[in-house]
Amino acid sequence: MSDDARAETAERRQAMGWLARFGMTAGLAAAYGTLAAFMGRFLYPARPQPRGWLYVSEARRLKEGASLRYRTPSGATVNVARQRPGDDPDAFVALSSTCPHLGCQVHWEPHNNRFFCPCHNGVFTPDGTAIAGPPAEAGQSLLRYPLKIERGLLFIEVPLSEVAQGPGRLIELDGPQGPGHDPCLCAARPVREA
Numbered sequence: 001m002s003d004d005a006r007a008e009t010a011e012r013r014q015a016m017g018w019l020a021r022f023g024m025t026a027g028l029a030a031a032y033g034t035l036a037a038f039m040g041r042f043l044y045p046a047r048p049q050p051r052g053w054l055y056v057s058e059a060r061r062l063k064e065g066a067s068l069r070y071r072t073p074s075g076a077t078v079n080v081a082r083q084r085p086g087d088d089p090d091a092f093v094a095l096s097s098t099c100p101h102l103g104c105q106v107h108w109e110p111h112n113n114r115f116f117c118p119c120h121n122g123v124f125t126p127d128g129t130a131i132a133g134p135p136a137e138a139g140q141s142l143l144r145y146p147l148k149i150e151r152g153l154l155f156i157e158v159p160l161s162e163v164a165q166g167p168g169r170l171i172e173l174d175g176p177q178g179p180g181h182d183p184c185l186c187a188a189r190p191v192r193e194a
């Protein structure tokens, strides 16, 4: 082998050794990074978002089987329904009125004991579980809000950032509610407290 060929082989070996060392170092760094991220999550778990309470209505306004619609300060609409007599929170349910399928507004049907979405006949149980229509097929239930009653006043729990935006308001929807109509497009108007 000539001197030139020998020198070239030595250079190639040197370069390959350097590449191998670099690869090993990079692999170790990635492994340590992953381990550090995992340990960080274990030692400092993500803090739950602070929550607060929004006043909705006097509980007595809701007779058994009745519901009202409430708009949070951020614009989300919530159906609050009374499902049995009594002034304990379990007598009520507060569910997002936005259908998880395509965002139409669902409403409470006391005679059928269900929430109904007229856009594609989505049906939900009183606790918001989807049981028919596209939401049931996709396993998409209604978002449920924790609620409480204090001195006859009904509150729902929301992120604290939402409480900071000011009070929400009761609303009702104008316009047709039957199948074939999209209640998302109906105008909402405020309702005065009794």
Ligand code: FES
Residues within 6 Å of the ligand: 099, 100, 101, 102, 103, 104, 117, 118, 119, 120, 121, 122, 133, 134, 135
């Ligand atoms: S938007 Fe409610 S069922 Fe489709």
